[in-house]
Amino acid sequence: MDGKKEYFNVQELKSGMIITRDVLKNGALLIKEGTVVNDEIITRLKKAYFLEKIEVKVSQAVIAQSTKEAEMQRVEETFKEISDGLKDLYEKFGRVKENKVSELRLFAEKILKELNSIEIVISTVAFKGSGNDPLYRHGVNVAVLSGLLGKWVGLEQSKVNLLIYSALLHDFGITKLEKKFHTKQDILIQDRYKEVCQHAKIAYKYVDSIDYLDKAVSYGVLMHHEREDGSGYPLGITGEKIHSFAKIIAIADELDVMNSDPNYIDKRGPFEILEIIKEKSLNKLDFEYSKIFLEHITNYFMGEDVLLNTGEKAKILQININEIAKPLLLKDGEFLDLSKHKDVYIKELVLQ
Template identity: 25%
Template structure:
């Protein structure tokens, strides 16, 4: 182990010891391989030295040190061990499966059991997923519908769990998120990807994706009626102003209420053809304002409270590009905590022009 000045650090070097902020919060974990952004974070928190393995700093390009021959020999003589899968790997597999299923669903049956198995493989990593912090490794705007489906599935699974539904409902709520927009497969792609505002006739055709979705799911096994109703009802509002049936809150299935929230959240926080992604924190604030008369207010509060439950010491980037550390969160204003930036406390409740743009590391 060796101590090295951050002035000598280069991307690719691995930390051999946890790094803490001057206030004691965990900044970076032992074993972190430094990226260029990490060097900026260390400088922002005025960290002077970090601990690395002896020999790491000898590489001028930041590459990992060469393994000793004895280690190489031992590795080649043993049977190869498949590395454990990660959330991102299983997520990417599900994206490809959903993409294939959606593109063929009009002509063939939905491969429901394959989809269920892969959805379960992703949910096996649900402890690593947070709606505010998870970012797909790669995504283009034309794949928006598939990413929205998978993200809505994961967030709906969590929200059903957080809201106290029975365990048997969690996977069905995930299915509701996965299939809520499946009716878009019957919509002309030129409408789905049209960057200009839709005409009245085009808008009415887009609205039909809810009834198309219910029809597609009508004879699918392994899902319950609530999943089908979520496809039909996820644009209904509790005040009766939604579509397609203008139902009031008492007639909207709980899965549809859940998906109505998660769909809006991911629709606004993902890049789309005609609109750039917004900060997930700002999206939560907009959803909170929508809760009065439009979305189920209790589910909205649960979603905001649980998804923002970060410990003090969480490192975030503000909308002015400053990097800071969450030091206090008011339960009444969970999207606007107090953030320590360069030793000064920024109260986001008071400074409304600022907001959290990105969560960088969790404590």
């Protein structure tokens, strides 16, 4: 079998490693040679307080998985760093006269560099949400997703840069409202809705005043809550009157908000959220952009493991874009077509 032998502490063991020498404690056999490490084996060794290093064979698959985990952690740290920088930039807006474009450019360069590893970025952002940071990390997530969609719809590089600027700044106006509005995404705030609606105009005023910044950036900020049927704000405009940057940011914004709100995730699961994006593309979100977004993002989840609401694990084999929440799965060596099992749904992705 391919792989190399190494020695690991119990805490360092990974599922898929193969134990190559009997594990003994006080002369008693704990784990037999040839056993494949899994969560149960690791738990058993921890309960036995086994402290010596264990000889295992590490397959290429395990090495690849460990590499992916390390890369995901690195990307997560990069996005956290940008979130902190974005907070600092927001705080300086309007009171410090300096070249803010240079800071935006630096953030965009870091994001664009990470977009070269699309699978890692999607695993890190697409269904993770912005957690307890509905303003700064949310801004970074929306910028990442907007950048991806901008590339997928064929925007030239210079426009993708500007789109990321706009996405990073799209919720700046929230910081100029009462602090109680800083703790929840603007889409979800029902109390004092009219006041919250002003944040797009407030942000537009600040962003539009930045010297040498393309007007497309401020238009994206102003219009990111406009909707195709005219039901959005602050202008209530429709269709072609909405700037393309705003159309893209709207899709990214909706996705991250739903993935950050436990009420959506607990009740619907990640693929039901993609279904909502598809439904909204019929009259709220741009249809073509939404279609491109959904087609691309679902491709990256082929072969991924998922946890069902039944508590069972399965693997995604095929996703029908017309029924995203009900893909074809492989469970215990057999096909499971969720379109034929209305009470079974994907609770979460098992992204390692």
